[in-house]
């Protein structure tokens with residue numbers, strides 16, 4: 202953690218207040234990014250909620266950086282969920298050295314004008330890599346605060362020019378037995394799959410991460426390319442992506458397929474909707490030098506504290522039904 206340059210001045214602190222407030226008004230209308238206009242999807246045209254919940258007090262107003270205490274690099278890289286390398290929290294750190302993150306190709310297909318097989322480098326060029334400090338809340342009840350590097354997912358997706366039929370985007374993880382020992386066990390229907398509604402994917406908070414703590418992504422954290430969707434439970438943040446597909450229909454997702462009553466497609470962090478087997482009202486925050494097991498228990502916030510930014514995506518939806 203000591204080598205990590207932190208903090209740098211957040212963009213919000215160098216933006217004149219008037220401009221800033223205007224930007225937030227635009228965000229409320231779903232107009233902050235011209236990319237949002239690409240997605241002719243449900244929710245985008247809905248009116249913003251009248252009284253948006255207050256932002257988490259320690260976040261920059263754009264939500265891009267929380268100032269909460271970081272998780273240590275050691276915890277972030279030795280306490281993981283990456284079932285392709287085993288289901289124990291320590292398994293990925295122990296086993297993921299067999300993953301070969303370079304060279305790396307990603308297939309892009311479906312409802313888009315530009316499709317094909319692209320090398321990893323094409324996903325980064327010409328985008329400037331940004332730093333994002335996000336909370337990540339696992340559905341199992343623990344959370345971390347991690348400094349990612351990556352490119353905004355929406356900017357990358359827009360370059361493939363999704364058609365008006367593209368309502369969802371599906372992601373697939375590598376599934377190579379010689380690289381991933383956990384594939385021998387049918388704990389999930391491999392390959393691991395996840396998906397987002399198009400407007401969720403285009404939201405400025407959605408990140409395609411390539412780095413962590415100022416270094417390339419460690420294998421156990423999803424090298425070389427993974428999603429980070431901070432207002433959703435951690436399992437939506439799919440690792441080691443090899444396929445991106447634009448679809449008209451809601452795509453199948455691994456956790457929903459394996460336990461449909463426990464994991465919905467949306468999986469927005471919601472303290473008011475319990476998991477059938479446990480409460481989601483609070484979380485064990487793994488941060489600083491504290492012991493993982495006895496980590497601080499704190500209340501879980503709606504949309505993991507990002508409600509101000511993302512609640513408008515779900516206006517008019519019953520979040521108990523669409524969990």
Ligand SMILES: Nc1nc2c(c(=O)[nH]1)N[C@H]1C(S)=C(S)[C@@H](COP(=O)(O)O)O[C@H]1N2
Pocket residue numbers: 277280281282283284285337338339340374393421422423434435436437438439440441
């Ligand atoms: N391919 C794949 N992606 C995955 C998982 C997985 O098992 N396989 N686990 C998910 C879960 S449950 C969580 S909480 C996060 C954990 O990310 P981290 O280990 O980088 O903290 O990765 C998500 N992405």
Ligand SMILES: [Mo]
Pocket residue numbers: 282338339340341434435436
């Ligand atoms: Mo998770």
